[in-house]
Each structure stands twice: as C-alpha cells, then as structure tokens.
Amino acid sequence: MKKFLLIAALLGFASAAFAGENWDGTWAGNWGKSGDGVQIIIVNDEIGGFYYHGIYMDGGRTDEAPGTFSFHFPGGNATLTRAGDKTAHIVIHQSGKPDLSFDVTKD
Numbered sequence: 001m002k003k004f005l006l007i008a009a010l011l012g013f014a015s016a017a018f019a020g021e022n023w024d025g026t027w028a029g030n031w032g033k034s035g036d037g038v039q040i041i042i043v044n045d046e047i048g049g050f051y052y053h054g055i056y057m058d059g060g061r062t063d064e065a066p067g068t069f070s071f072h073f074p075g076g077n078a079t080l081t082r083a084g085d086k087t088a089h090i091v092i093h094q095s096g097k098p099d100l101s102f103d104v105t106k107d
Contacts, residue, residue: 021082023069029090029104036100038090040071040080047071052092080104 023042031037040059041049047059050073059073069080069088076094083089086106093099 021067021085023080026107027080027088027090027104028107030100030102038092038104040078040090040104042069045069047073 028039039051050059067082078092080088091101
C-alpha cells in the first residue's frame with residue numbers, strides 16, 4: 001500500500017509540475033514509413049497550425065486540464081498529454097476511425 005501511495009504521489013507531482021508549462025512551439029511525431037505524421041503549432045496557448053493527413057487544417061483549443069492540451073479540428077479532436085519538457089503523447093479521435101495514439105516532441 002505504501003508503494004502505491006508513493007507512486008500516486010509522484011505521478012500527481014509530475015502532473016502538477018507539467019500543468020503550468022507553456023505549450024507554445026511546434027510539436028511533431030509519427031513520421032515513420034507507416035506513420036501518419038502530425039505537426040501541431042501552438043502560439044500563445046492557441047492552435048496556430050495543425051498538419052495531419054497531408055493537409056493543414058484549422059483547429060481551436062477546446063479545454064485545458066493539468067498537463068494536457070486539447071483541441072478540435074474539422075472531423076475530430078485531439079489531446080496532448082505532457083510526458084516531459086519537450087515530449088508529449090497525442091491521442092487523435094476522428095469519427096468512424098480508430099483512435100490514433102503516439103508520441104510527439106517539441107522542436
């Protein structure tokens with residue numbers, strides 16, 4: 001039980017530490033041979049550009065929870081979850097398609 005409480009406390013501390021982080025910058029990932037690459041440009045905590053499926057799309061921020069950045073785009077939405085100072089994990093939801101999930105890094 002003590003081990004569980006320690007792990008929970010550490011995870012809570014890590015989430016709180018990243019919650020106040022600035023998301024501004026260019027986040028990208030999944031550019032491998034079989035990957036469907038993504039690029040997210042964040043300026044002043046708003047979407048400045050979103051590249052996915054070979055095209056740039058408009059997007060808008062939808063909400064913020066500690067350590068996350070969620071936004072919508074035509075036909076879907078995505079959530080970035082902070083994993084480190086320059087690393088995050090993205091989950092992309094699109095109607096009628098399975099979720100796509102992978103890591104991204106900040107340039």
